[in-house]
Amino acid sequence: MSEHVAALCQHSTPFSQTLSFPLAGQDIRMVVHGERLPGTEDLFILSHLDDEDPESETANPRRYHLSMLQAEEEERKRIARELHDETAQQLALMQFNLMTLRNSDMSPQASDAYQAMEISLKAIQDQVRTLSYLLHPPELAEDGIEAALAHFPRGFARRSGLQIEFRCLSGPIKRDPDMEIAFYRVAQEALANVYKHANASHAVVRLRRTQTGFALEIEDDGRGVPEHILNGQGRDIVGVGLSGMRERVMALAGQLEVRLTGTGTLVTATIPRRRQCD
Ligand SMILES: Nc1ncnc2c1ncn2[C@@H]1O[C@H](COP(=O)(O)OP(=O)(O)OP(=O)(O)O)[C@@H](O)[C@H]1O
Ligand SMILES: [Mg+2]
Structure with a gap:
């Protein structure tokens, strides 16, 4: 168990171990x-009695991980x-006063001082609006992944100065909230x-x-992911973005591939349509 905890602390390697x-x-x-919550420094360690039901959520690591991700998304939605x-309304009241x-x-x-306050207030209002949007993009729940992926890169391009194109080659997609949120978070991290x-x-x-399902590709014309990271030799020095994306799609029985194209990097997340979390 101590090696698992050490590997979790040092390399963010998740584990699931039964003790008798x-x-x-x-x-x-x-x-x-045990696992590190994606995008944070926080470690999450949970123990419970084994209920010996092979169909139970916790007995199945992939299903368990999916339910963790769902809980995390619910929390983001609540904060957004x-x-x-609350916060945006209070700021609007302050602006009015x-x-x-x-x-x-x-x-x-x-x-x-008045002018400085107006400028700061405007900046805080923009930050709160952006944060609330990134935590839970409203069009994802309302209009689906095609609409969200058409909208999000536009704002990202405006803020970053990158030229970003979105090409929807899939035709209409039947609603699938788990897949949609996974693709959306992969697009966010890959573009970041x-x-x-x-x-x-x-x-x-x-x-x-x-x-068998759908694929999301993010391709750039940049310098390319360094070889040592592609080979997995940079585990102790890299962040949690790539591993977080991989865990997210694997929780839906999918795969994440990162490769060099010769002119940049291609990140591909594939998720099967009918999934079995076992
Ligand atoms: N599109 C890319 N082009 C070039 N290098 C990349 C690209 N994507 C990732 N990398 C390299 O892979 C490393 C790992 O990426 P990862 O997203 O896991 O961590 P990070 O972005 O450094 O930190 P975090 O995502 O935790 O904020 C990066 O530090 C960078 O060197
Ligand atoms: Mg990253």
């Missing part, structure tokens, strides 16, 4: 799961709603990587059908 020991004349089986309904001062007589210092690491000028996001 006697207690009050009974054989007790206990399952311990809170930011929108500030505006009532605009035409009043003010000393030059007060006028400077293009922006941070690739030194690219252009990226293309493609959604297409495969024989």
